[in-house]
Amino acid sequence: MGALNLLPLVVLFAVVGGVAWVGYQIFLYTNELAERGVHKLEKKNVVFTKDGAKVGVKEISAEKYADKTQRAFVKTWNAAQDGSSTARQ
Incomplete structure (x- = not known):
């Protein structure tokens, strides 16, 4: 039991x-x-x-960074120039 x-x-x-x-x-x-x-x-x-x-x-080289930055700046500059010349005419 x-x-x-x-x-x-x-x-x-x-x-x-x-x-x-x-x-x-x-x-x-x-x-x-x-x-x-x-x-x-x-x-x-x-x-x-x-x-x-x-x-x-991620690391990128200083040269690649400068190239990308310069390319973006030039594109922006060109776009601003194109926009202002058509606005004046």
């Missing part, structure tokens, strides 16, 4: 243990998923810190 009284206790421990194991597996999976997300964002130059997210800029 003594072993029969312990059967509900054993079943309870088995159920609680099973639920705990499933919960732990979910915990491990969510941590792995978060880590994958962090690595993916780091490849895109986004880093999470205590202060928030920081977005990095």
